[in-house]
Amino acid sequence: MATDVPALPKAFWALWACQLVNRLGGFVQPFLVLYLTQERQLSAGTAGAVAAAVGAGSVVSQLVGGWLTDRIGRRRTMLTGFVGTAAALIALGSASSMASIWAAAFGVGLMADLFRPAVQATVADLLGPRERVRAFGLLFWAINLGFSISTVSAGVLASVGYSLLFWINAGTSLVAALIIYRVVPETRPVLIEQVRRPFLPVALRDATLLIMVGISVIYAAIYFQGYSTLPLAMAADGLPSSTYGVVLALNGVVIVLVQPFVGRRLAEKDRPTVLAVSMALVGLGFGLGALADSWWTYGLSVIVWTIGEIGYATMFGAVFADLAPIDLRGSYMGFGGMAWGLGAVVGPLVGTRVLDSSGATTVWVGCAVLGVGLFVVQMLLAPALRARAARADLEHSVA
Incomplete structure (x- = not known):
């Protein structure tokens, strides 16, 4: 007899549509460096620094977004x-x-990720612990579906004029805002109106949270080798940039095709174990780069670490939701997102430096070792995560 799968609420599907629309119009950041160097005639170094300003804004955005989510509400x-x-x-x-380019670039990073902790907190408010894994998996799928379409269409639009990318990207952000305004209610628990503890003292006493954040930074640092050292290593093997584009496209294809079929099954699995195995797969997937020298061997590497990415992304939000006290749910989500942003900064810096000094093989072997290390640490942390998940489940049942 088939097990009934609970229907997800209308508000969740509105959030799903927001994620999709937002990524469908996410043209500017992937093409920002090309716009600055070709349209604005800036040097590559200056353009890269402006892109880094966007990244810096994104790191701050997660913390600010989490704080605002708990203080002024998810919807606002x-x-x-x-x-x-x-x-x-x-x-x-x-x-x-x-000066205005620098300020606007930081502003884009600050604003563009402000909504993420609020979306994750809203999902945690709307759904019980058992349904959250499936919901977060569907949001991850929407993001990648939109990204897969936008990367193709952005190239066509850029040939018409870069200014069009900015206006369409801005337009889709306003469409997402309209969906929130019309469909998504405020879900912040009433308890938050009564208890407003400061986040930092609570977080600094939460050893499980701090370890998870540290794990997430290292995981993200490994993951972002795919966008920094991977194209350089492939070029050193004599492969053209077009081949890198094709190989990296496998990431989106695998996610779009596989995620809908594994989401429900993953929801039934032990979350810490899935996280641990996923991290190991990402590390070992990049580790295969040490044996790669052709498009198909690099492609195999991408497929392996993409499978790990699916498991990690599906479980990440649900695990942080389990860890979060009800009055600090947004701040906990923002703290987790900040870890991802830090890894996105640290990973490329360390990876490219090791590539220059020791070669690609050292980078890939290092990724494999780190992946296995994360597996071990995650499994050691598993009992604490299961205990927090059980408590979250009990609190939801009582509520």
Whole structure:
């Protein structure tokens, strides 16, 4: 007899549509360096530094978004983020001086990720612990479906004019805001109105949270080798940039095709174990790069670490939701997102430096070793995570 799968609420599907629309129009960041070097005639170094300003804004955004989610509410935070992103994108596309470009770039990063902790907190508010894994998996799928489409269409639109990318990206942010305004209610628990503890003292006493954040930083640092050292290593093997594009496209293809079929099955598995195995797969997947020298061997590497990425992304939000006290749910989600942002900064810096000094093989072997190490640490942390999950389940049942 088939097990009935609970229907997800209308508000969740509105969040899903927001994620999809937001990524469908996510043209500017992937093409920002090309816009700055080709349209604005900036040097590659300056363009890279401006892109780093976007990344710095994104790291801050996760913390600010989490704080706002708990203080002014989920809905207001999401509306602020989407409308603010539209304004920042228009400002960046029309900036005429370096000072205004720097300020607008930081503003784009600050606003563009403001909504993420609010979305994750809303999902945790709407759904019980058992349904969250499936929900977060579907959101991850929507993001990658939108990204897969936008990367193709952005290239066509850029040939018409880069300014069009800014306006369409801003327009989709406003559409996402309209969906939130019309469909998504405020879900912040009433308890938050009565108890407003400061986040930092609570977080610093939460050893399980701090370990998970440290694990997440290292995991993200491994993952972002795919966007930093991987293209350089493939070029050193004599493969053209077009081949890198094809190989990396496998990442999106695998996610779009596989995620819908494994999401429900993953929801039934032990979360810490899935996280541990996923981290090991990502590390070992990159480790296969040590044996790669052709498009298909690099492609195999991408497929392996993408399978690990699916497991990690599906479980990540649910695990942090289990860890979060009800009055600090948004801040906990933002803290987890900040870890991802830090890894995105640290990973490329360390990876490219090791590549220059010791070669690609050292990078890939290092990724494999780190992946196995994360597996061990995650399994050691598993009993604490299961205990927190059981407590979250009990609290939800009582509520």
